[in-house]
Amino acid sequence: MAEEPSVNISGSDAGGGAAADFEAATAATRAEAVVDELGDRYWQKAYGGRDGFECLVRTVLSQNTSDTASQPAHDALLERYGGGDLAAALADADQPTLAETISGAGLYNQKSTRLIALAEFVVETYGGADGFDGFVTEAPPDEVRETLLELNGVGPKTADCVLLFSGGRDGVFPVDTHVHRIARRMGLAPADADHEAVRSALEADVPGEKCGFGHTAMIQFGREYCTARKPACLDDPEACPLADRCDQVGVYPERGEVVDPADAPEIE
Template sequence: MRLRKRPLTRALTCIKSEDARNERLGKAAGEINEKPAPEDSDASPSVRQVYQALVQTYGERNRRPTGRSVLEALVRTILSQNTTDKLSGAAYRALRSRYKDWADVLHAPVGEIEETIRIGGLARTKAQHIQDILRELEHNAATTGTDTDWTQGLEFLRNVPTAQVMEYLTRYPGVGPKTAACVAMFTLERDDSFPVDTHIFRLAKRLGWVPNGHTREQAQVDLENLIPSTLHYPMHILMIEHGRKVCTARGPRCQHCKLAGLGCPSATQDTESTPV
């Protein structure tokens, strides 16, 4: 599969300048004030309040360099789609154990790759997407006549703005805004990226941080603008942990949630009927 080429341009026009971000968040005297109330609630906890409560509950979350190439990070993130960390990790280990390098993965029968990564789910689709990306990288190296290893063909993304990283990666099949944002946040160590998974999406909606009717992709933009960039990494980790342990899809444990005491508009004693 050959990807249509186009120049790298800004892909996320909603990434604001710091001044615009500050105006929207209503910073004053170094404090982050509350976001205007969502349409269906009187008030929502501020980002700073939620962050402090989550840190009190789970502790600080500091960035840890992954040491991974951009290609490795992209493949790992594709394998993580619609499955658990445990299963996606097992799928990646199986892939790297069976094939000595990315060239072997590229030239293997797609059905063989599918069988290798089956434990991670959606194996046929993921196998095809991985090979499509590898094929494109090999083709790019051949047509440009570069002497570098084609498996390093994504490393240039370390030196371009995040908006261009997002546009470039989302050209590939199977790479949406969340997958691209994960690569940007964890491997490229960008503070202006905020991936939104199912746990973050659920928690943000319950807090009133995402307008009614917004999709997960729209929520990614909402939260990138709402949450200060310096908090993107720790808030991402903390919100996922809280979504898994307390603010669950079914039977959220509101009576044990510190955010309920901050005025979470979805907090209820009737935990079975709390909307997702």
């Protein structure tokens, strides 16, 4: 069984979370069967316990950038502003200095301004990082999600990552570019589904306790096998370990061509 990637999937060293063992004998849906096979191939974990505001910061830093760029930016931010209440420190931060600190993450001027505004909101509304963490872990998930989505720069994926990795909430399946591509390519969600529609489909068909590791394992699967431009099945239909579960929407091995599932002609 492969190990979980060490950085930037759940926002901590070694991926965070605690090992879990979910019974995968009889899947009720194809989506659950896919997640079960991913769990057998990679890992099974229950998530939660990460600091809520730090999780929010990390996810903002990761927006529109690669893991290799966002991780050093996160480390540099914590080195300069960590050690106490991170929200209070960022609320008082000098924007140009913060921008320089996270410059490796890309869009650093925008992200630094956004992080300061988020920190000010957290301090004013919850008294600091600890109060925000209590809100994330104890308030109803729908309330947490709605509150986060009202904040500038916080989209559905960011809100869901905070709910999952900090709040440890069951039934939360964050949708990033990998999950969005794979779910539609495999036929687990409609080919033209947006991120929210994919989330709804997966959360409806995957048991709540499996959603967290389904999300992280699907990201790893997207990096290793089901890449955007050259999925494993493009050259060899047998190369993908989930070939028997996949509809290959938008993948045409006979032509060596890959298109977005939304652009694939409907199968009659």
